[in-house]
Amino acid sequence: MGTILGSIFSFIIVFGILVFVHEFGHFFMAKLMKIRVEVFSWGYGKRLFGIKRGDTDYRISLLPLGGFVKFTGEDAFEKKEELAPYDFMAKKRWERFLVLFMGSAMNILLAMVLVAFISMLGVIVPEYSSQKAVIGWIEMESPAERADIRTGDEILKINNRKTKTWNDVELAVGTKPDMLITLEIKRGDEILTTQLMTESKKTFDLDMGYAGFAPKIFTQAVIVEPDSPADKAGMKAGDVILAINGETVLYHEFVEIIEKNANNELEVLIQREDEQFTLDITPRLEGDVGKVGIQPWMQYELRKYGFFSAIGRSIKENTKLAFVLFNYIMDLMSGEASAKQVGGPIMIAKWSYAFFRAGFISMLSFIAFISLQLGIINLFPIPVFDGGQILVLGMEGLFRRDFSPKVKQTVMMIGFVIFVFLLVFLILNDVARTLPNGWDSYLFWKK
Structure with missing residues (x-):
């Protein structure tokens, strides 16, 4: 019930702002053009309350699904x-x-x-988003693996549209769930063309296209929970995790490795600004999986x-x-x-x-x-x-x-x-x- 009421309340705030700004645009320009405005209404239907100033009735109406501005003589065709x-x-x-x-x-x-x-x-921006679309990780048995896409491949085009950055690739793939797409890739000195059937994955309740490839991106700790294994070992928010037990670990692998190693001590290579060092962290068992007490995200940077x-x-x-x-x-x-x-x-x-x-x-x-x-x-x-x-x-x-x-x-x-x-x-x-x-x-x- 709380979610429903919260959704309705939030929708009214968002839509109310958008409608007010939109109708104010009409109102402002009408006044500038010396057009008489009879009604400025937030909402449709029956007038609930309002005030009249000059020739204009400023009102709140019953249905908060939009708004309108009524001009004198607008129906005089x-x-x-x-x-x-x-x-x-x-x-x-x-x-x-x-x-x-x-x-x-x-x-x-x-x-x-x-x-x-x-x-x-x-703004917090993932570091990879503006980089060239060079593949750093491929999920096993994914559409990318079946299409013989390999790490190191650079995606140049999708469906004949240039993809200069990972941001372009994510938009091109994400808007095409369960669809056959054509990729132009650079592998070494060769330019190859291949087709890939995307899968569908839920993101914010939307069916988004998924190919199973990702950039070479590391994990960064956004939040370190107090008294967690990561906190006790000395990890801080903003630390970047480069490797575990001597093996490079990318963002898409990190959670799985931690979950599988409950109560096992791990040697974690950390980068903090320009410094690199190791921390010994033992994931604690929570339910059936291991947790270290951080909120992980893709390596990012704050830009002002x-x-x-x-x-x-x-x-x-x-x-x-x-x-x-x-x-x-x-x-x-x-x-x-x-x-x-x-x-x-x-x-x-x-x-x-x-x-x-x-x-x-x-x-x-x-x-x-x-x-x-x-x-x-x-x-x-x-x-x-x-x-x-x-x-x-x-x-x-x-x-x-x-x-x-x-x-x-x-x-x-x-x-x-x-x-x-x-x-x-x-x-x-x-x-x-x-x-x-x-x-x-x-x-x-x-x-």
Whole structure:
């Protein structure tokens, strides 16, 4: 029950911020264009409470699933009667375009500001993420082993798209669970092409593509528990584990080795800043496995940015995420990506709660991520979105005449039907993740 209430509460906070920023964009630009705003509402449906200042009713409405700004004269499709100068439809097309566009622009701006703010506070980055995609570890009986991928291979392309870093590889593989992908790899002086059938692994309740290869990355202790075997041996948070009993141990092997060696003393090679030394640590038995009392993570570094550097990083990261979204949608349309990774309102609520519990900075990162996607998707040319209305404005400008009310209403109805179908699909997709057989669970007549 607590998880459900926490998810609802977190969702309202996240969605409330995003909706407010989006609608404020429309409101601000409307005021700038001297358009009268009748209603600024957070939520839909019945008015619960609010205040009226000037011509505008600022209100909280019943359903916290969005919000809206109502302009005077926005429904006046025909200009047979003389419009007041403050009416929405009395304004020039470029002025109406700015009002419609500003909602998404504010969501994108929010993402930019939050990422820049987080960058100035400091971001923890896995060291391997910006390195060349050279394979350092392969899991036994994994898709990579079956495809004859070897340690030392450098991944140059996946499905004919360049993969300059491990970050590119993780995105390319992660968006393609249970799919056949084509890899171009460099092995010595040879350039080879091979195919690999990915597997599916759950990450944050999403089916993510898994290939079974990883970079050469060591384990770093994020937290060392007091009075644990690691603490008693002298290990500190930030220490990097290089080897155990003289054998190099990578991140993906570390936990398994510790779990299998309960009550066995291990000689652990540690790197602390520029110093290397060994510690004798004996994992204690907890349940059926050995534990040393650390929270392990991939070797990382804390990067802090100055004001202008943070802005530059924000622009770079958000631009990269925008292209990831575009590529994913194109892959989805061509069948090269899976719809299993599309998250709807239920998934966003669950993620909101998870990031809320992870802390303030994690929550801000999540809001920035969702805000960017909301801003971009809302510009798609679907009639009920701002992008659909902008498309109609553009077409009217192209033909140099306003469309008739009947045409506009028909377009809006088509868009509304598309929107309802999308919403129903997203909700069913979210629910399917919780069912034993996924989407097949809905096919009750086949049981």
